[in-house]
Amino acid sequence: MEEIKVGLLGFGTIGAGVVKLLKQNSALLTEKTGTRISLKTIVDLDITTDRGVDTEGIILTRNADDVLTDPEISVIIELIGGYEPARSFALKAIAHGKHLVTANKALLAVHGEEIYAAAKENGVEVLFEAAVGGGIPVLSAIKGNMAGNRFSTVLGIVNGTCNYILTRMTQEGADFAEVLKSAQEMGYAEADPTFDIEGVDTAHKLCLLLSLCFGTRIDLKDVYSEGITSITSEDVDFAETFGYRIKLLAIGKMDGGKIEARVHPTMIPIDYPLADVHGVFNAVRLTGDFVGPVMFYGRGAGMEATASAVVGDIVDLSRSMCAGITRRCAPLGYLDGNVTTLPIKPMGEIVSKYYIRFQALDRPGVLARIAGALGARGISIASMLQSARSAADEVPIVIMTHEAREDDMRKALGEIDTFEVIRARSTFIRIEDNLE
Amino acid sequence: MEEIKVGLLGFGTIGAGVVKLLKQNSALLTEKTGTRISLKTIVDLDITTDRGVDTEGIILTRNADDVLTDPEISVIIELIGGYEPARSFALKAIAHGKHLVTANKALLAVHGEEIYAAAKENGVEVLFEAAVGGGIPVLSAIKGNMAGNRFSTVLGIVNGTCNYILTRMTQEGADFAEVLKSAQEMGYAEADPTFDIEGVDTAHKLCLLLSLCFGTRIDLKDVYSEGITSITSEDVDFAETFGYRIKLLAIGKMDGGKIEARVHPTMIPIDYPLADVHGVFNAVRLTGDFVGPVMFYGRGAGMEATASAVVGDIVDLSRSMCAGITRRCAPLGYLDGNVTTLPIKPMGEIVSKYYIRFQALDRPGVLARIAGALGARGISIASMLQSARSAADEVPIVIMTHEAREDDMRKALGEIDTFEVIRARSTFIRIEDNLE
Incomplete structure (x- = not known):
């Protein structure tokens, strides 16, 4: 029987999973x-810590070249993550005629073109199912x-950390900072969670989804990206009141030859299947x-x-x-x-419905002024809620708009925020509730 | 550029969709x-009715041999459905070295082995993604x-007709017969809906899912199959009361080398994503x-x-x-x-939780007798509801059980149904609420 020899770069959590799967389900x-898939060599800086998986018969080494230049190895699994040395290793493996399997969305979102070109030149494949979802x-x-x-x-819910945090905020009415801390303690969020909670990881994954869906190169810089750090438990509550849930969505749309590429917290109707994607689960629609x-x-x-x-x-x-x-x-x-x-549609040109939250003094005429500023930009109000939650003189006012251009919306908010009755910077969350 | 010539057997609804897709998305x-996929010939008994799609440049014929033996055609799409002449045509196409693409679950569930063997012998492929879901x-x-x-x-919700009917029963509190009639009028159910509502179509699809998941041959006769015709609006209501929804599920499980293969109405918790699969939508978990x-x-x-x-x-x-x-x-x-x-586990041996509905006279001691008969078979009660809905002397009693063997459950019900206080044959619905 033929044997396919594989080399693994990066013996972290996923690497250990791959070792376990290849052993356990080998038959x-x-x-x-029709072949034996055998893991010949693992490269990692740490080759002594017990990962709880059976490595008998597998060579463990700190030297990447033991894998990258081994003529017996025909497939490289890259699970190091990040840009470097993952990029250099990937390119060297490809130059040595090895197929590349990777879970590295950051690498492909930023250096994909270089890697695909090298793979083409060397007649090898690049596969990356594990990079998204x-x-x-x-x-x-x-x-x-x-x-x-x-x-x-x-549309994708593709970052487990963010979805875990938003799910707990929704289920417990808890604050972002509080849930993040607990998520870190439980290992659901990194010590430095920036990449996740600021939407960067989701943007990387969106780049890959867009490239596959639309056959286009996407520059990560062109993806609008907004994280979940400014979502408050108040927003979560108001969303619920209006029949929505807040999710961090990767959104890609094709509109007349232009692509929308954006990552931001989004309100989706509670009865959408996406709204039922809880905790660390992911979904792509x-x-x-x-x-x-x-x-x-x-x-x-x-x-x-x-x-x-x-x-x-x-x-x-x-099989190939x-x-x-x-x-x-x-x-x-x-x-x-x-x-x-394909060209990317500038964020100012996108059209969306919006949830807007104002913090205003409880004075006569406030609503009229807000509505007037919105109306002047052609933004019409779908529903409105003024609630008196605190004993203070300030009240939150929530407005759900009909479809509006982002640019108009931002300009209207810019004007409203200069009103002396507005006590804090107004915030907004985009709504997706008109899906085919 | 290379060209791949395709022949289509059966110019019904799906056939028209294929013609439309191949034209519209040809580029x-x-x-x-990297090839031009061109539909050369369509075979159907009716070659005159306008299907609303562009057939310019395509040969329309009543003679299947024009496709089956055409040396230019390398791929046959079989969309006739049913056993014959689909089987004979498929085998003839394969014998002439043509690859087979089919949406025909009935054919593959019953004659799959014969067709796969013929394909192997002739070095061609059989693909059937459209047959399920x-x-x-x-x-x-x-x-x-x-x-x-x-x-x-x-687990699969794989019959749109049944799911449409159950969804409307749930949303409107309507009766089965009433919804079926309206579904027929709207084209969501066939004039003779037996294959759908009795679970036969779902059983066909389950056979294919089981074969792929477990690498096993499945004899359709070994699949337990129960339709949705005896589900009442009362059952739908009680399900809701206990936090469940009723779906017709295809269920396949592997348990110690034995396979469970069953199709029946099933209660699933409302917060399962499967419970949110509404109308003609399908889902496989x-x-x-x-x-x-x-x-x-x-x-x-x-x-x-x-x-x-x-x-x-x-x-x-x-691509190949x-x-x-x-x-x-x-x-x-x-x-x-x-x-x-692989061996199939007999239905009597399966273990499930059950919803049981009794129609009993409102007399002291009835519950004790029912509970006694269940207890004697080792079936313990998880919850119970006795409701007095009618002015009559009879009341429905609903019991939700813990896990029990099907055999024990049927025997207990057989005994209970002999009690003179029981006024109608007791009915039950299996529950799936313990999924990983």
Whole structure:
């Protein structure tokens, strides 16, 4: 029986999951691929800590070249994360004719083009199902069975940390800072959670989703990104009152040849399946011109779920290698040469419904002035709530708007915030409730 | 540029969707496969009715042999449905070296083995994503990126007609017969709805899901199948009271080498994502040992969604044909020779929680007798509700049990139904609320 030898870079949580899966389900993998998939070498700076998985028969080394230049190894799994040395290692592996399987969304969002070009030149594949949605096989589906569709929308809850925090804020009425602290203690948030809570990780994943859905290069800098740090328990409550839940969404839309690429807290109706994605679970919802709306739901992170996606990519490679072919499908699903660079719609031009919260003095005429400033920009009000929650003289006023241009909305708020009766900077959250 | 010529058998709704997709997204398909996928010939008994799609340049014929034996055609799309002539046509196409793409679950559930064997002998592929869940790419995911998992459970809402009826019964408190009639008028149910409402269609689809998940042959006769015709609006109401919704589920489980294969109305907790699958939408939820729980959701039927799955299979074939290979992956995802025949667990041996509804005279001691008969079989009661809805002397009594063997439950009910205070045959619905 043929044997496919694999090398692993990065022996962290997911790496340990991959080692476990390849051992535990080795016979199953052979039944499905006809080959033995064997992990020959693991590279990590720490090769002594016990990861709780059986490494018998596997070479452990600190020297990446032991994997990158080993002629016996035909597939490299890159699970180091981050930009460097992941990028250099990936390029070196590719230059040595090895296929690349990676879970590294940051790497591909920023250096994808360089890596795909190198892979093309060297006739190897780059597979990265684990980079978005953990174990959820959404990227394979976009490249594979849904390939006949032109997509119009992709929405994703793709960061488990943010979704965990927002879920607990919703369920417990707790504050952001309080839940973040507890999430850190429980290991659901990093000690430095910036990448997650500021939406950067979600933006990386959105880049990959957009590239696959629309066959386009996306520059991470063009993705609008807003995290969840300014969401208050008050906003969560008001959302509930109006029948919405707040989720950090990756949003990609195709509108007349321009792409919307944005990551921000979003209110979605409570009866949308996406609103029921709780805790560390992830979901991606796509709309194709033929398939219609489709949603994929599952564990977005974790040792075992992510290992499932990594090994799925290795199975895909193994089947092609056994058939004696390579690059049956290009990294983004489009043939080389058919990936374009579509223009990104500036944020000011997007059209959305908005939830706006004002903190105003409880005086006659305040509402009229706010409504007037909105109306002057063509923004019409769908519903309004003024609540007297505190004993103070200030009251929160919440307005839900009909569809408006972001630019108009920001200008109206800029004007309203100069009113002396407005006591704090007005905040807003975009609403998605008109999905096909 | 290479050209792949396709023949279509059956110009019904889905056939029209395929014609539309291949025309409308022709350029996109070429960008992704590097070939022109062209529909050369359509076979149907009716070649004159306007299907509302552009058939310019396509040969329309009543003679299946014009497709089955045309040496230019390399892929046959079978959308006739049913057993014959679909089976004979499929076998003839395969014998002439043509790949088979089909949406025909009935055919594969009953004659799959014969067709897969013929395909193996002739070195062609059999792809059938459209046979389960319409446009939802769940079969590709099981065979593909999730291939590294041993699955323990698969649950599916895979019949749009039943789900539409149950959804309306739930939302309107309407009766089965009444909703069925309206569904027929609106085209959501066939004039003869037996296959759908008796669970036969769902059983066909379960056979395919089981074969892919567990690498096993399944005899349709071994699948326990119970439809939705005896569900009353009373059951729907009681379910709601206890926090459940009733869905017709395809249920497959692996338990110690034995397979549970059953289709029946099932109560699932309202907060499960599956409970939010409304109307004609479908969903499949799988649990793998690494990926954990995963759910796929989308349009389970209809011209365009199903066409997406059919064309997805053609894209898959095209990519392999361009690479000069075939049978990169066998029909069930397992290599030929690795598909086994696992034993099916008899229904009497399954363990479930149950909702039981008794219609009893309102007399002292009735509950004690019912509880006694259940207790004697080791069935313990989780909760109970006696409601006096009618002015009559009879009251419905509802009992929710803890886990019990089906055999014990049926025996206890058999005994209880002999009590003179019981006024109608007792009914029960199985509960699934303990999912990983």
